[in-house]
Amino acid sequence: MLKKLKDLSSSLAGSKTKTNAKAQYLVGLDIGTEFVKALVAKVQGDRMEVVGVGRVHQDYNDMQAGAIADIAAVVANCNAALNKAEQQAGISARTAVLGIAGELVKGTTTTVKFNRKNAEKALDIAEVEHIIGRVQERAETKAKQQLAWELGGKEIDIRLVNSALVSIEIDGYAVTNPIGFQGKEVVVQLYTAFAPMIHIGALERTATELDLDLLAVAAEPFAVSRSVIGDDPNATMSAILMDVGGGTTDIAVVNEGGVQGTKMFGIGGRAFTRSIERALNVSFTQAEEVKLALGTNKLPSNKVPIIEKALDKTLEVWLSGIELALSEFTSLDHLPHRILLCGGGSSLDMLVDKLEQTSWYTKLPFTRKPVIQHIRPEQVVGIVDKTASVTDHTFITAMGLLRVGLDTLQQEDSQPSGSFREKIDRMLRT
Numbered sequence: 001m002l003k004k005l006k007d008l009s010s011s012l013a014g015s016k017t018k019t020n021a022k023a024q025y026l027v028g029l030d031i032g033t034e035f036v037k038a039l040v041a042k043v044q045g046d047r048m049e050v051v052g053v054g055r056v057h058q059d060y061n062d063m064q065a066g067a068i069a070d071i072a073a074v075v076a077n078c079n080a081a082l083n084k085a086e087q088q089a090g091i092s093a094r095t096a097v098l099g100i101a102g103e104l105v106k107g108t109t110t111t112v113k114f115n116r117k118n119a120e121k122a123l124d125i126a127e128v129e130h131i132i133g134r135v136q137e138r139a140e141t142k143a144k145q146q147l148a149w150e151l152g153g154k155e156i157d158i159r160l161v162n163s164a165l166v167s168i169e170i171d172g173y174a175v176t177n178p179i180g181f182q183g184k185e186v187v188v189q190l191y192t193a194f195a196p197m198i199h200i201g202a203l204e205r206t207a208t209e210l211d212l213d214l215l216a217v218a219a220e221p222f223a224v225s226r227s228v229i230g231d232d233p234n235a236t237m238s239a240i241l242m243d244v245g246g247g248t249t250d251i252a253v254v255n256e257g258g259v260q261g262t263k264m265f266g267i268g269g270r271a272f273t274r275s276i277e278r279a280l281n282v283s284f285t286q287a288e289e290v291k292l293a294l295g296t297n298k299l300p301s302n303k304v305p306i307i308e309k310a311l312d313k314t315l316e317v318w319l320s321g322i323e324l325a326l327s328e329f330t331s332l333d334h335l336p337h338r339i340l341l342c343g344g345g346s347s348l349d350m351l352v353d354k355l356e357q358t359s360w361y362t363k364l365p366f367t368r369k370p371v372i373q374h375i376r377p378e379q380v381v382g383i384v385d386k387t388a389s390v391t392d393h394t395f396i397t398a399m400g401l402l403r404v405g406l407d408t409l410q411q412e413d414s415q416p417s418g419s420f421r422e423k424i425d426r427m428l429r430t
Contacts, residue, residue: 025051025093026409027082027212028401030220031074031203033063033246034269034344037398038081039390040089047382048406050399052089053389054081060284065266066101066248068202075209082210088387096212097405098203099220099397100161100195101248106146107193107219107262109166110139111331119184123170128178135190136163143194157197162222164191166258191259193219216408221252221262223400224342226407229257230381238336240326240370243397244345246270249318251325255332263325267318269345272311279310295349311350318351319360326364334365342375342396382406 026048030037040052062073086092112135140160148155166189167174170181178186200217207214218226224241236256243250246269253260269291277287280303293299294307326335339355346352354360355372374393377385383399383406390399 025089025091025095026215026402026405027085027093027096028398028405029078029082029096029098029212030398030401031063031068031078031099031206032058032344032397033066033248034058035246035394036074036077036081037395038078038085039395039398039402040085040091040093041383041402043406043409046406046410047384048402050383050385050387050390050402051091052085052087052093053387053395054084054086054088056081056084063247065103066245066250066264066268067104067199068206071202071205071209075206078206078210088389094211094213095215095405096207096210097216097218097223097401097408098207098214099223099401100199100203100217101220101245101250101264102195102199103248103264103266104147104150104156104199105161105193105195105219105262105264106143106158107162107191107222107252107259108139108142109189109191109259109261109331110135110142111187111189112138114186114188116184116186120182122180122182123178123186125179128168131186131188132165132190135188136160136192139190139192140194143192147196158194159197159200160192161195161200161217162191162193162219164222164259165189166191166260189258191222191261193222193262195219215405218401218404219262220397220400221250221264222259223404224250224375224397225252225254225259225262225400226403227380227383227396227400228340228375229254229259230403239338239340240336241340241342241375242322242346244268244341244343244351245397246345249321249345250343251322253326253329253332253336255336260329260332263328265321265325267314267321268343269348271314271318272345272348272351275310275314276307279306291348295347308350311348315350315354319354319358323360323364332365334367337366337368337370339370339372340375341372342393344394346374346393 026041028039036056038054039050041048041050056077058077062070068074114131168178169187170183171185224243238255241252248264248266248268251263273287273291276290277284361370375396377390380399
């Protein structure tokens with residue numbers, strides 16, 4: 001497969017955006033089920049420096065399955081996290097990128113074939129824009145149909161949140177710039193992520209209450225993929241990215257630098273905590289403390305087998321969700337053998353052990369046993385932590401949101417040169 005064109009985040013069409021493209025500071029706001037994480041970063045050309053970090057715990061009913069359930073409570077938590085980050089940074093940053101997650105966020109790569117009426121006519125930018133617009137329309141129809149099926153026939157309004165061109169072929173020949181080529185059959189692969197308007201509206205309201213200028217909203221697995229791909233148009237990275245949060249597990253499959261698709265399902269760290277809650281007949285808060293103690297070897301030895309047995313059952317269900325999600329990537333001949341983990345839920349040692357030590361992968365198209373690793377903050381492309389507070393894999397999603405913001409600012413700052421890439425970049429963002 002040819003090198004992929006640079007993945008680009010699509011700013012929300014119709015969002016309230018007052019952003020100055022030359023803004024010096026950006027906020028990455030990761031509104032997770034368990035924690036709100038706010039990162040304030042200074043833009044330095046094509047890189048960023050994290051200068052402020054805030055982290056605040058959410059109450060049990062504030063979020064459900066990765067989506068906002070109580071706007072007022074979430075706004076209060078976000079405000080507290082932002083205050084911490086801004087105090088450390090010594091500035092007030094108003095331009096923000098927010099993440100969106102949940103089972104109803106649908107991200108997939110759509111492949112569409114177009115037969116041109118005049119094969120001898122050279123392709124121009126107008127025709128390519130028309131073709132990509134048709135692909136987006138078809139992807140939206142597909143996403144609506146899938147959601148209606150999952151919701152028992154109920155149709156809901158959705159909006160495009162991210163879009164990235166994966167590849168273009170003309171008569172079976174892969175090209176990076178189709179302009180000027182002749183041919184009969186044009187095959188376009190486009191990654192798109194759609195989210196329900198009710199979820200987007202909750203995020204927009206949250207941003208308004210916080211007096212933030214909303215630069216973009218990004219599907220969180222897409223943001224994680226941006227964090228490790230960066231801005232290299234010749235990137236060849238292939239990996240499966242798993243963000244295990246409190247309420248959901250978000251998966252992105254990256255193949256040769258292109259996002260092939262994203263999947264989400266509603267099992268995360270809270271499901272593991274609830275299994276301990278039931279096994280020990282204790283409160284959710286006590287069960288969470290037990291789960292954390294398990295990882296630090298602070299539990300009485302007589303309780304460990306009971307807890308491990310309870311967790312083992314839930315982990316088997318979680319693994320089934322992983323298998324089901326990965327089985328839907330049928331367009332790939334084989335799955336990448338690198339699995340990169342992030343998110344607080346992936347801190348559970350038993351989860352990593354399940355991925356490493358069991359044969360869950362044998363029914364999927366892997367060419368060899370997957371290698372399991374956590375994503376380290378220093379692996380995020382173009383972002384450097386100056387606070388010494390971004391220490392582990394639990395901050396990767398927030399860093400990915402900053403990466404999406406940096407991409408968007410760079411696209412807005414770029415001077416129109418008439419190049420194919422810049423025109424497609426601008427089209428995908430609007």
